[in-house]
Amino acid sequence: MNELKESILTPITDECDCLIAGGGFAGISASLAAARAGAKVTLIEREYILGGLGTAGIVTIYLPLCDGKGRQVSFGIAEELLMLSIKHGAEDKYPDAWLDGDDKDLRKKQRFEVQYNPHMFALEAEKLLIENGVKILYGTSVCQASVSDRKINHIIIENKSGRSAIKVNRSVVDCTGDADVVKLSGAKTKTFNMGNSLAAWYYSLSVSRGLTLHPIGASDSAEDIATGKSTTALVERRFTGICGEELSEMTQISHSFILRDILDKKKRDVSHVPVTIPTIPQIRMTRRIDGVYTMNDKEMHKNFSDSVGMFSDWRKRGPVYELPFSTLYGNDIDNLICAGRCISVTDDMWDISRVIPVCAVSGEAAGTAAALTDNFSEIDMELLQDTLVKNGVILHEENL
Numbered sequence: 001m002n003e004l005k006e007s008i009l010t011p012i013t014d015e016c017d018c019l020i021a022g023g024g025f026a027g028i029s030a031s032l033a034a035a036r037a038g039a040k041v042t043l044i045e046r047e048y049i050l051g052g053l054g055t056a057g058i059v060t061i062y063l064p065l066c067d068g069k070g071r072q073v074s075f076g077i078a079e080e081l082l083m084l085s086i087k088h089g090a091e092d093k094y095p096d097a098w099l100d101g102d103d104k105d106l107r108k109k110q111r112f113e114v115q116y117n118p119h120m121f122a123l124e125a126e127k128l129l130i131e132n133g134v135k136i137l138y139g140t141s142v143c144q145a146s147v148s149d150r151k152i153n154h155i156i157i158e159n160k161s162g163r164s165a166i167k168v169n170r171s172v173v174d175c176t177g178d179a180d181v182v183k184l185s186g187a188k189t190k191t192f193n194m195g196n197s198l199a200a201w202y203y204s205l206s207v208s209r210g211l212t213l214h215p216i217g218a219s220d221s222a223e224d225i226a227t228g229k230s231t232t233a234l235v236e237r238r239f240t241g242i243c244g245e246e247l248s249e250m251t252q253i254s255h256s257f258i259l260r261d262i263l264d265k266k267k268r269d270v271s272h273v274p275v276t277i278p279t280i281p282q283i284r285m286t287r288r289i290d291g292v293y294t295m296n297d298k299e300m301h302k303n304f305s306d307s308v309g310m311f312s313d314w315r316k317r318g319p320v321y322e323l324p325f326s327t328l329y330g331n332d333i334d335n336l337i338c339a340g341r342c343i344s345v346t347d348d349m350w351d352i353s354r355v356i357p358v359c360a361v362s363g364e365a366a367g368t369a370a371a372l373t374d375n376f377s378e379i380d381m382e383l384l385q386d387t388l389v390k391n392g393v394i395l396h397e398e399n400l
């Protein structure tokens with residue numbers, strides 16, 4: 001391949017304590033936590049909207065904060081963002097047993113999850129971050145990391161103004177979903193080799209059904225794929241999500257399914273119109289950090305001394321997982337930490353940990369830690385955990 005050597009010097013246009021790359025649920029949570037812990041925070045987001053897959057990607061079901069047996073397990077910013085998402089009303093799945101009453105039997109049947117409006121959430125989340133002093137840079141991609149002595153000292157960004165660098169005084173939180181910063185910094189990553197099935201979620205409006213979410217293309221678990229039991233895939237082809245050309249092709253195939261569905265439904269009801277289609281690729285598991293610890297799906301009900309929060313299994317009732325801090329950072333770069341889809345978990349665990357509430361839990365932990373240190377392996381764990389507890393997080397199942 002021919003190579004082009006860049007000779008233009010990159011201007012340094014800004015500086016911050018904590019740089020958060022990516023403004024999905026993980027990035028929103030991390031930004032909020034770091035800013036509340038007193039850091040000067042800059043959030044870099046490629047799109048012109050916050051929320052990532054949870055807004056631009058039309059994935060609007062905030063999966064459960066509870067274990068399905070009547071116990072809430074995720075707290076803090078995970079709960080705050082769920083409440084923010086339905087501040088002006090839920091679209092569906094309103095969990096009245098959790099929000100309006102204290103019916104313990106009903107809580108065992110009804111999970112603490114909601115379907116929210118993506119636009120209202122994005123607007124409210126932006127307002128919340130601004131109120132907390134976070135600087136948001138939209139339309140901006142992180143495209144390089146400058147590393148010396150095992151630390152990221154500058155992040156190179158690209159936007160309408162061209163290329164520039166942001167000086168990082170303390171730490172970087174990778175919330176890109178695809179571990180872009182980890183990869184760019186030269187640290188170790190792992191990929192989801194089984195690839196993702198196609199999704200084609202969109203919203204429509206019609207006289208008879210009103211506003212409707214069409215979740216076309218269900219997920220299949222790593223186990224289903226491995227054992228050939230996957231029956232939900234729309235097309236046989238699977239997608240890695242980390243190749244530019246492939247993502248474009250995947251988007252076009254997804255669009256063709258959406259168009260077909262709209263036209264089919266229009267035949268039966270002429271008032272059926274699409275109101276929102278995804279503006280980013282709907283991809284689940286791509287690339288993640290190869291962390292100090294890699295968690296698997298058998299580690300339910302296990303006590304981790306470095307737990308920074310808890311989450312449940314959205315697919316079944318019962319399992320509760322403590323999230324070890326050591327799944328968020330690696331051995332290569334001292335001041336880099338991950339949150340959201342790209343934390344260090346096995347393929348089986350990935351399907352559980354990638355969902356919105358878990359992204360918010362890891363985001364709060366990573367953002368809080370990012371404000372406290374520029375070396376995650378040497379963090380004052382007691383201070384981190386005390387800060388999280390003070391902010392309403394419960395760390396261990398035995399304390400529920």
Ligand SMILES: Cc1cc2nc3c(=O)[nH]c(=O)nc-3n(C[C@H](O)[C@H](O)[C@H](O)COP(=O)(O)OP(=O)(O)OC[C@H]3O[C@@H](n4cnc5c(N)ncnc54)[C@H](O)[C@@H]3O)c2cc1C
Pocket residue numbers: 021022023024025026027044045046047050051052053054059060061062063140141142143175176177178180199200201280281282283284339340341342354355356357359
């Ligand atoms: C089809 C589908 C259905 C799903 N269903 C559900 C569901 O029902 N409920 C649920 O809870 N979860 C669901 N999920 C999973 C969930 O939506 C996501 O895993 C979660 O929202 C991920 O959050 P995140 O913040 O880690 O990443 P993302 O939402 O992917 O956010 C990453 C953000 O970073 C930005 N970004 C990426 N790279 C860069 C870069 N280099 N520079 C700057 N910005 C960058 C992106 O624009 C994006 O805003 C589903 C996912 C898919 C694909």
